[in-house]
Amino acid sequence: MIGFVQSLGASVLALSRMIGGIVLFTTIALRWVLVPPFYGRQIVRQMVDIGYYSLPVVGLTTLFSGMVLALQSYTGFARFSAEDTVATVVVLSITRELGPVLAGLMVAGRVGASIAAEIGTMRVTDQIDALDTLSTRPMQYLVGPRIIAGIVCLPILVLIGDIIGVFGGYLVGVYNLDFNASVYLSKTLEFLEFEDVFIGLVKAAIFGFIITLMGCYHGYYSGRGAEGVGKATTNAVVSASILILIANYTVTALFFG
Amino acid sequence: MSENKTQAVKIEISNLKKQFGNNQVLTGFNLSIRKGESLCLIGTSGCGKSVALKCLIGLVSADSGSIKVDGHETIGQSRAENEALLRRFGMTFQFGALFDSLPIWENVTFRLRQKEKLSKKIAREIAGDIINQLGLAPHVLDLFPAELSGGMQKRAAIARAIADKPEILLFDEPTSGLDPITSGVINDLILNSVNRLGATTLTISHDMASVRQIADTVAMIHQGQIIWCGPVADMHDTGIAEVDQFVNGKAYGPLTSNPPDTNVAQHSEMPV
Numbered sequence: 331m332i333g334f335v336q337s338l339g340a341s342v343l344a345l346s347r348m349i350g351g352i353v354l355f356t357t358i359a360l361r362w363v364l365v366p367p368f369y370g371r372q373i374v375r376q377m378v379d380i381g382y383y384s385l386p387v388v389g390l391t392t393l394f395s396g397m398v399l400a401l402q403s404y405t406g407f408a409r410f411s412a413e414d415t416v417a418t419v420v421v422l423s424i425t426r427e428l429g430p431v432l433a434g435l436m437v438a439g440r441v442g443a444s445i446a447a448e449i450g451t452m453r454v455t456d457q458i459d460a461l462d463t464l465s466t467r468p469m470q471y472l473v474g475p476r477i478i479a480g481i482v483c484l485p486i487l488v489l490i491g492d493i494i495g496v497f498g499g500y501l502v503g504v505y506n507l508d509f510n511a512s513v514y515l516s517k518t519l520e521f522l523e524f525e526d527v528f529i530g531l532v533k534a535a536i537f538g539f540i541i542t543l544m545g546c547y548h549g550y551y552s553g554r555g556a557e558g559v560g561k562a563t564t565n566a567v568v569s570a571s572i573l574i575l576i577a578n579y580t581v582t583a584l585f586f587g
Numbered sequence: 588m589s590e591n592k593t594q595a596v597k598i599e600i601s602n603l604k605k606q607f608g609n610n611q612v613l614t615g616f617n618l619s620i621r622k623g624e625s626l627c628l629i630g631t632s633g634c635g636k637s638v639a640l641k642c643l644i645g646l647v648s649a650d651s652g653s654i655k656v657d658g659h660e661t662i663g664q665s666r667a668e669n670e671a672l673l674r675r676f677g678m679t680f681q682f683g684a685l686f687d688s689l690p691i692w693e694n695v696t697f698r699l700r701q702k703e704k705l706s707k708k709i710a711r712e713i714a715g716d717i718i719n720q721l722g723l724a725p726h727v728l729d730l731f732p733a734e735l736s737g738g739m740q741k742r743a744a745i746a747r748a749i750a751d752k753p754e755i756l757l758f759d760e761p762t763s764g765l766d767p768i769t770s771g772v773i774n775d776l777i778l779n780s781v782n783r784l785g786a787t788t789l790t791i792s793h794d795m796a797s798v799r800q801i802a803d804t805v806a807m808i809h810q811g812q813i814i815w816c817g818p819v820a821d822m823h824d825t826g827i828a829e830v831d832q833f834v835n836g837k838a839y840g841p842l843t844s845n846p847p848d849t850n851v852a853q854h855s856e857m858p859v
Binding site for chain 2: 448451452455456460461462463464465466508
C-alpha cells in the first residue's frame with residue numbers, strides 16, 4: 331500500500347514538475363519570440379523545413395481523407411436519401427476539423443520529432459552551451475525561429491490541405507459516384523462560410539505553436555546519449571499529438587459550442 | 588608558457604559550491620589564475636571539472652561562493668552583465684560542439700557575425716586566415732563538421748574560440764580522443780594561439796603529456812575541491828597520494844574509477 335502511494339506521489343510530482351517546466355519554458359520562449367534580434371535566415375530555414383517539406387505528407391493525407399469522406403458519407407447518407415449533402419459534408423468536415431487536425435498530427439510526427447532530435451542532439455553535444463559562449467541566446471536562436479515558422483506555416487499548410495481534401499472529395503464524387511461536376515461544386519460552396527475556414531486556420535496556428543514548442547521543450551531537456559534523444563523525440567510527438575486533440579476540442583467548443 | 592609570478596590575478600574562485608539533487612559536486616572549490624597564466628585542471632572523470640568551468644562562465648549557476656574576473660564579482664550578475672562577460676571568453680568543448688548545420692567558415696565567424704554585420708565575403712576571408720594559422724586547408728571552409736576528422740574538428744573549434752581574440756580561453760579536454768601526434772599538434776596550436784593573443788588559459792585535461800606541454804600551473808580537483816595546485820614541474824613530487832596516483836596513472840590507490848554523476852546535460856537549467 332505504501333509502495334503504491336509512493337509511486338502515485340512520485341508520478342504526481344513528476345507530472346507537476348513537467349507542467350511547471352512547460353509553462354515556464356513557454357513564457358520564456360514567447361518573451362524571446364517578441365524581442366529582437368530576429369534571426370531571419372533561421373526563420374526562413376525553419377519555414378522551408380516545417381512548411382515546404384511537409385507539403386507532400388499533408389497533401390496526401392488530406393487528399394485521401396477527402397476521398398474516403400466522400401465515399402463514406404455517400405454510402406451512409408444513401409440510407410436516408412441524403413446523397414446530395416455529400417459535397418457540403420466533405421467541405422465542412424475538411425475545413426473545420428479534418429484539415430487542421432490531420433495536418434497537425436502529421437506535422438507533429440514529422441516536424442515535432444525532427445525538432446526534438448535536432449535540439450536534443452545539440453544539447454548532448456554541448457552545441458547549446460556553445461551558443462551561450464558565442465554571445466547568442468539559445469532561446470532566441472533555436473526556439474524563437476521554430477515557433478514563428480510553426481505559427482506561420484501550419485495555417486498555410488492547412489489551407490492548401492483543405493483545397494486538396496475538397497478536391498479529393500470532388501474526384502470521388504464526380505468520377506466515382508457520378509455527381510454532376512457543377513452541381514457538386516455549387517453544393518461545396520453553398521453552405522461554406524468564411525468562419526469555417528478561418529477557425530480552421532486559427533486552430534492550425536495554435537497547432538503549429540504546440541508542435542514546435544513541444545519539439546523545442548523536449549529537445550532542450552533531452553537526456554544524455556542516443557537513448558535520451560530518442561525519448562525526447564517520442565515525448566515531443568506524443569505530447570504534441572495529445573495537446574493538439576485537447577486544443578482542437580477547446581477551440582471547437584469555444585467557437586461552435 | 589608565460590612568466591606570470593608578478594601578474595595580477597585574472598580569475599579568483601572562492602569556496603564555490605554546487606549541488607545537483609543529492610549529489611554535491613563542488614564542495615568548496617578555490618582557484619586563482621593570474622593574467623597570462625596557463626592553468627590545467629586535472630581530476631578523475633565526474634569529479635566536477637566541467638561543472639566548475641561552466642560555473643565560471645555562468646552556464647551553470649553556483650549555489651554559493653564567489654567568482655571574480657578582474658576583481659569583478661560574476662555570481663548573481665544580470666543576464667546582460669553575464670553576456671558582456673562571456674564576450675571576454677573563448678571556449679572549446681570536449682567534442683568540439685561545432686554547429687552541425689553550418690559550414691566551417693560560418694562556425695568560425697559565428698560570434699563575429701552576431702556582433703557586427705559582416706558580408707559573407709569578408710567573413711570567409713577572416714575564417715580563411717584563422718584556419719590557415721591552425722593548419723587547415725582552405726577547402727575546409729565549405730565543409731560541414733560531420734565531414735571533418737576528429738583532429739580537424741578540434742582545430743576548427745579552436746579557430747572559433749580564438750576568432751574574436753578573447754582575453755580568457757577555456758579548453759575542455761582539447762586532446763581527448765586524438766592520437767598522440769594529433770594531440771601534440773593541437774597542443775602546439777593552443778600554445779601558439781595563447782601566446783599570440785596573450786590570453787589567460789584554463790584547460791581541463793586527462794592527458795598528462797598535454798598538461799606537461801601547455802601548462803604553467805596544474806591544479807587537481809578531488810571530491811569537489813582543489814587538493815593541490817602548483818607549478819607543472821612539481822606535480823610529480825607533491826606528496827599527495829591522489830595526485831601521485833592520477834599523474835602516474837596508477838590503477839590502485841585512493842582514487843576510484845566509479846565517479847558520481849555530474850553530467851551537466853542531465854541537469855540543464857531553465858533558460859532566462
